[in-house]
Amino acid sequence: MKELSERSGVPVPSIKYYLREGLLDPGEATGATQARYDGRHVERLRLIRVLREIGDVPVARIAAVVRAVEDESLPLQDLLATAHHALGPEPPEGQPSTTRGEVLGHLRAAGWDISTKAPALDVLAAALDALRTMWGPDVGPEVFDRYAAAAFDIASTELDSVDATGGRSATVQQIIVGTVVFEQALVALRRLAQEHHSHRRFASGDAG
Amino acid sequence: MKELSERSGVPVPSIKYYLREGLLDPGEATGATQARYDGRHVERLRLIRVLREIGDVPVARIAAVVRAVEDESLPLQDLLATAHHALGPEPPEGQPSTTRGEVLGHLRAAGWDISTKAPALDVLAAALDALRTMWGPDVGPEVFDRYAAAAFDIASTELDSVDATGGRSATVQQIIVGTVVFEQALVALRRLAQEHHSHRRFASGDAG
DNA sequence: CTGATTGGATAGTTTCACTATCCAATCGAG
DNA sequence: CTCGATTGGATAGTGAAACTATCCAATCAG
Structure with missing residues (x-):
């Protein structure tokens, strides 16, 4: 676990916490005081941190997404819906x-x-x-029509870029990351664009 | 204060809390145990609740915005910048x-x-x-180019619709509300549009 | 005059995401 | 095998944020 912590950059107590909350499945136990973790655990921890730090997704929701991903019997369609609902x-x-x-x-x-x-x-x-x-x-x-039109186009190009050939969990990861990190990016860009246009209109000249 | 609470729908203890935190200026005292509040207090409480409940803006940031709005000597340009920074x-x-x-x-x-x-x-x-x-x-x-283009257009129409003829505080209110509530709307619409396009692509037919 | 009410100050509560402490079991050196 | 150090896991504690409840002295109504 110490090694997992070093490879992922997540403190050991936090890993234990995520384990407790069901965000991370336990490594293969090799004895009562030892467990083996692999690259998938590192990946998962990275996903958790991105969702927490960029997306500010509560731990309980991340757990819900993770459970849906782990449930191999859930069709991709339902999985995506679950992810969408959990991330909202x-x-x-x-x-x-x-x-x-x-x-x-x-x-x-x-x-x-x-x-x-x-x-x-x-x-x-x-x-x-x-x-x-x-x-x-x-x-x-x-009043939302303009926003709806923009959202419609954005989502269309986003869905076009989803690559479903990499397997179920890779696809889901793409969707999850895309949903939360590009959402933050979009919001940030809107603010910056507002600032730009605001300068242009009420301009006093300097930009920095 | 009880009347203010009833007119705004905000519980008395919460009003006291906002008063303490400087989000709301005290009413005109008409004695040691009585104060008079007016329509502007009701307005302000509505603004606070919108920022808290829709925008999830921390109380400390609302206080910063409010202080900037109250400072009549601050030019509109700087005020808008402050509001933008505080809402981010x-x-x-x-x-x-x-x-x-x-x-x-x-x-x-x-x-x-x-x-x-x-x-x-x-x-x-x-x-x-x-x-x-x-x-x-x-x-x-x-990777953000598509989002930047969309954000640029959205912000442009938003700035076009700002009506600066209603006076300083009305303009700021417009910007503040626009920034936070349309942000939420845009994000929600993107999610809905994703769902729409997702149905269209992986469709199993029914829509709920 | 008296009992209820009010504004304001102080303290307590809840939720969330960690973070620290314990503890028993085990791993390694000798 | 022995014994001290280490590890995984369970339990308890922390800190921030936004309320919410309790107190208290002053005052308003009757």
């Missing part, structure tokens, strides 16, 4: 708002083929509710 | 990575007019570092 935010407690149905209807009318229970719908509905409490009730789901 | 994530400790300079150079080469110290650069650099640890060192900043 907690749906708000309480019964679904009418806003939720509103945004779902709007997207479906635009031709989007999405599940009724996607957690991202709750996020979107919450965002629309927030806009309504700030700007008044006559804000509709169409 | 904490830059990682330690000296800046070389990756950071790499992404900054790449974006500047593409004509982006951005500050050297934008915290979003740290996020972007961390994302690129993560990709390199997972996929190997020959990944360059150009």
Whole structure:
């Protein structure tokens, strides 16, 4: 375990913690006080750290993703759905708002083929509710249209670039990493682009 | 205060907490055990809740934004920069990575007019570092090009829609809300679009 | 005058992700 | 075989963040 810690850069107590929480399967025991770990453990630890540090995904969700990946009987389709749901935010407690149905209807009318229970719908509905409490009730789901169009194109090229020939676990890893790290990148780039355009408009000239 | 609580939907102890943390200025005291709050307090509480619940912005950062807004001597330009920085994530400790300079150079080469110290650069650099640890060192900043193009367009239409005629605090409020709620919306829409395209490609037919 | 209420200060709670301590078993040197 | 050091695993403790609850003195209503 000490060696695993050195090879992955993760402290031993943290590895123990991840083991307890089921994020990492135990190495092959070679005696009561010794276990053997391999390259897959190093890989897994790297994945865990990326999800934690870049994506800020809670440990409990990482565990859910990992369980789905380990379950070989789960079809790839369901696995991807599980990963997507686990990487998303907690749906708000309480019964679904009418806003939720509103945004779902709007997207479906635009031709989007999405599940009724996607957690991202709750996020979107919450965002629309927030806009309504700030700007008044006559804000509709169409405020998101520009964003939806951009998201549609981005996701299309993302899915095009998924390489399913590398086997199940490689594909899932691609999706997971893609979902969380490119999300952070997209958000960061939007902020930077806002700064750029803001300089252009209210410009006082210097950029640094 | 009880009335303020009822009008805003925020529990009295939470209002006291926000008062302590400087997110809300005290009402006009009408005696040692009474204070008068007005509509601006209700507005402010709504803003705080949106930032906390939708944007998951830490209380300390909300306080920083609020202080900048209250400081009437701060030019709008600086105010917007402060808000942007405060709403972004904490830059990682330690000296800046070389990756950071790499992404900054790449974006500047593409004509982006951005500050050297934008915290979003740290996020972007961390994302690129993560990709390199997972996929190997020959990944360059150009992996983000598609996202950068999308972000550029989105930010452009966003800045176009900023209405600066409503006064300083209204403008800032627009920027703040726009930054955090449309960010959540964009992220949610990307996930939904991924689901849509995923159905289209690996389709098994039903959509939930 | 008196009993309930209020604003403000202080202390406690909960959750999360670790981090440190213990402990019994075992590995290695002699 | 013996004995001290080390290891994996279980248990307990830590620190940050955002509330939440309790106290307390002052005051408002009747």
